Amino acid sequence: MRGAPSVSEARREAVLRAARELGYRPNELARGLVQRRTRTFGVLLSDLRNPFFAEAIEGIKEEAGAARYRTLLNTGDREPEREVEAISTLLERQTDGVILLSPRITEEALEDVARSAPTVLVGRLAESHAGLDCVVNDDPAGATMAVEHLAGLGHRRIAHVTGGNGAGAADRRRGYERAMTRLGLGEHISVAEGDYTEAGGYEGAKELLSRRPLPTAIFAANDLAALGTLSALEEAGVSVPGDVSLVGYDNTNLAALGQISLTSIDQPRHRMGVLAAQLLLERVESGRTTPRREVLKPRLVARGSSAPPGG
Amino acid sequence: MRGAPSVSEARREAVLRAARELGYRPNELARGLVQRRTRTFGVLLSDLRNPFFAEAIEGIKEEAGAARYRTLLNTGDREPEREVEAISTLLERQTDGVILLSPRITEEALEDVARSAPTVLVGRLAESHAGLDCVVNDDPAGATMAVEHLAGLGHRRIAHVTGGNGAGAADRRRGYERAMTRLGLGEHISVAEGDYTEAGGYEGAKELLSRRPLPTAIFAANDLAALGTLSALEEAGVSVPGDVSLVGYDNTNLAALGQISLTSIDQPRHRMGVLAAQLLLERVESGRTTPRREVLKPRLVARGSSAPPGG
DNA sequence: ATGAAAGCGCTAACAA
DNA sequence: TTGTTAGCGCTTTCAT
Numbered sequence: 001m002r003g004a005p006s007v008s009e010a011r012r013e014a015v016l017r018a019a020r021e022l023g024y025r026p027n028e029l030a031r032g033l034v035q036r037r038t039r040t041f042g043v044l045l046s047d048l049r050n051p052f053f054a055e056a057i058e059g060i061k062e063e064a065g066a067a068r069y070r071t072l073l074n075t076g077d078r079e080p081e082r083e084v085e086a087i088s089t090l091l092e093r094q095t096d097g098v099i100l101l102s103p104r105i106t107e108e109a110l111e112d113v114a115r116s117a118p119t120v121l122v123g124r125l126a127e128s129h130a131g132l133d134c135v136v137n138d139d140p141a142g143a144t145m146a147v148e149h150l151a152g153l154g155h156r157r158i159a160h161v162t163g164g165n166g167a168g169a170a171d172r173r174r175g176y177e178r179a180m181t182r183l184g185l186g187e188h189i190s191v192a193e194g195d196y197t198e199a200g201g202y203e204g205a206k207e208l209l210s211r212r213p214l215p216t217a218i219f220a221a222n223d224l225a226a227l228g229t230l231s232a233l234e235e236a237g238v239s240v241p242g243d244v245s246l247v248g249y250d251n252t253n254l255a256a257l258g259q260i261s262l263t264s265i266d267q268p269r270h271r272m273g274v275l276a277a278q279l280l281l282e283r284v285e286s287g288r289t290t291p292r293r294e295v296l297k298p299r300l301v302a303r304g305s306s307a308p309p310g311g
Numbered sequence: 312m313r314g315a316p317s318v319s320e321a322r323r324e325a326v327l328r329a330a331r332e333l334g335y336r337p338n339e340l341a342r343g344l345v346q347r348r349t350r351t352f353g354v355l356l357s358d359l360r361n362p363f364f365a366e367a368i369e370g371i372k373e374e375a376g377a378a379r380y381r382t383l384l385n386t387g388d389r390e391p392e393r394e395v396e397a398i399s400t401l402l403e404r405q406t407d408g409v410i411l412l413s414p415r416i417t418e419e420a421l422e423d424v425a426r427s428a429p430t431v432l433v434g435r436l437a438e439s440h441a442g443l444d445c446v447v448n449d450d451p452a453g454a455t456m457a458v459e460h461l462a463g464l465g466h467r468r469i470a471h472v473t474g475g476n477g478a479g480a481a482d483r484r485r486g487y488e489r490a491m492t493r494l495g496l497g498e499h500i501s502v503a504e505g506d507y508t509e510a511g512g513y514e515g516a517k518e519l520l521s522r523r524p525l526p527t528a529i530f531a532a533n534d535l536a537a538l539g540t541l542s543a544l545e546e547a548g549v550s551v552p553g554d555v556s557l558v559g560y561d562n563t564n565l566a567a568l569g570q571i572s573l574t575s576i577d578q579p580r581h582r583m584g585v586l587a588a589q590l591l592l593e594r595v596e597s598g599r600t601t602p603r604r605e606v607l608k609p610r611l612v613a614r615g616s617s618a619p620p621g622g
Numbered sequence: 623a624t625g626a627a628a629g630c631g632c633t634a635a636c637a638a
Numbered sequence: 639t640t641g642t643t644a645g646c647g648c649t650t651t652c653a654t
Contacts, residue, residue: 007639007640008639011639011640023423023426023427025399025402025403025427026403026631026632027344027403027405027630027631027632028403028404028405028632029340029341029343029344029349029404029405029630029631029632030340030344030630030631030632030633030646031631031632031633032340032632032646033338033340033341033344033630033631033632033633033645033646033647033648034631034632034633034634034645034646035632035633035634035646036646038340040400040404047365048359048362048364048365048368049362049365049564051359051360051362053359054358054359054360057359057386058388061388070400071385071400072383072384072385072400072401072404073383073384073385073386074382074383074384075368075384077369077372088336089351089381089382089383090383091336092336092337092338092339093339093340093351093383093404094338094339094340112334115334116334116336198564227568230568230569230570231568231569234569234570235569253360253509254565257538257541257542257571258541258542258545258546259541259545259568259570259571260568260570260571319623322623337647337648338646338647338648339648340646340647340648341630341646341647341648341649342647342648342649343630343648344629344630344631344632344646344647344648344649345629345630345647345648345649345650346630346648346649346650347630
């Protein structure tokens with residue numbers, strides 16, 4: 001009898017002590033089966049290598065923990081199908097709800113998930129609002145900030161390494177293209193595919209370096225891609241910010257490293273995690289079903305990787 | 312009837328189709344309850360910010376997946392008590408076994424876990440062999456390599472920033488001290504506490520910088536700590552490797568970044584993950600109970616952060 | 623090849 | 639306050 005309402009003190013202690021001695025662990029499976037809830041949230045994170053998620057998860061755990069919810073993590077290694085599987089693993093264990101951090105799964109798979117359990121999507125907007133909440137930073141605005149920052153420094157040939165089919169990548173790319181057009185730099189739009197990873201950024205940057213004229217600035221879709229870009233530039237003997245300025249996205253701890261000193265667009269990760277957990281709690285505890293969207297403001301953090309061209 | 316031995320094709324298809332249409336998901340809790348096994352491994356990782364674990368987990372997932380085992384992750388944010396809780400969350404959901412990646416929990420808590428379920432400890436050796444397997448790299452040997460590398464370059468005042476109470480940190484520290492003594496550099500032993508994080512490395516390096524004479528080389532207990540050390544050095548206007556050489560541990564992707572170019576001791580992370588999963592599978596499937604220890608060889612990867620002193 | 627019944631470890635509802 | 643009973647969704651065993 002765990003946490004029963006009316007049991008004598010003596011008995012409770014005796015039982016608890018005995019349990020401890022026997023190394024008893026309650027079988028949460030059985031408990032969950034009868035209670036039809038497990039007080040557990042499932043969290044899918046798209047990439048264990050991206051430090052962006054660590055802080056978001058801290059926020060989730062804080063908020064969930066305060067409401068006495070446990071958290072279970074899983075990852076699908078950025079592969080849509082593996083992500084679906086990873087989410088299934090979570091769902092089949094009857095997590096009361098799931099938070100999907102920047103998943104790459106299709107809209108269809110997303111709707112399947114949302115139909116199965118309360119779902120909060122982070123880092124990406126669902127096309128259909130069907131019964132799931134979204135927490136994002138304003139990607140188009142963030143991309144615009146990056147472009148305006150570089151243009152403000154005097155750059156015109158500003159290129160972009162995308163996040164491929166990653167969460168929010170399309171919005172960042174569109175934001176870049178629109179900002180360029182709006183600033184009258186439409187003819188200088190130059191886009192290379194990446195995929196939110198270091199390797200992807202490296203390949204994207206190589207592609208950009210093969211084009212002429214060379215860009216004087218590059219906006220990478222996230223910090224990881226910016227690091228890959230940095231490697232490609234260095235390898236090609238292109239100095240940063242001397243020859244090419246660079247701006248990333250996420251403002252992870254990597255961007256802040258002295259040797260990297262990457263100008264980056266900050267997302268309020270911790271806050272996003274907290275918000276995601278709150279939204280999920282609302283759905284699970286208060287039974288809210290009307291979908292909600294939270295769009296947070298990004299913020300540019302200028303560092304050493306961006307400077308006027310030809311500087 | 313999932314995967315039954317003898318059901319007519321027609322029926323099977325019909326049922327499967329209907330299930331799909333209804334969005335049916337099997338309740339693995341119920342299944343696990345009756346089968347008394349869940350075909351799920353729990354994995355605790357100590358730090359989501361440390362890219363070291365990403366590859367180890369890939370290895371685990373590969374090997375476990377091949378044997379049709381699912382994987383569930385959790386983290387305790389490097390706090391011993393939270394780790395215990397995170398492991399409980401895993402265990403109470405009846406994971407068939409757990410893999411603990413560099414946990415900070417006490418030996419006692421570790422034994423509790425091992426008593427509850429098949430357990431494989433990675434990154435740290437258990438004092439008692441009681442029914443759990445260990446997969447580690449040879450930390451004393453790795454630390455020795457770091458010291459010998461630096462001494463070979465001509466350094467004598469080689470200091471060490473520790474990993475605090477982190478997994479394997481004590482062994483790395485001892486390896487450092489012994490190697491220094493063996494090389495006749497005992498009087499130059501200088502140790503500052505860190506904790507396997509960037510912040511810890513930063514603080515440890517600040518401490519070292521406050522001592523006189525300054526070291527000409529620093530061996531940091533892991534790459535994250537080395538990054539923190541790098542920040543502290545840069546802040547103090549100390550150039551690397553000009554004034555001070557630096558060696559890390561883990562050889563994460565961070566060490567390989569061109570701007571960082573950190574000499575580091577490599578651990579075969581992927582292999583360690585594969586091995587851990589294999590050991591756990593042996594315990595779970597073949598019922599092995601005799602404990603095993605796998606000690607893998609580390610390897611020094613020299614990069615730009617280490618050079619002869621006064622260079 | 624299919625249906626019926628028992629039971630996994632737990633909690634909820636009720637009776638004593 | 640305590641003991642008893644039923645049943646969560648599934649698999650397994652035994653009849654049919």
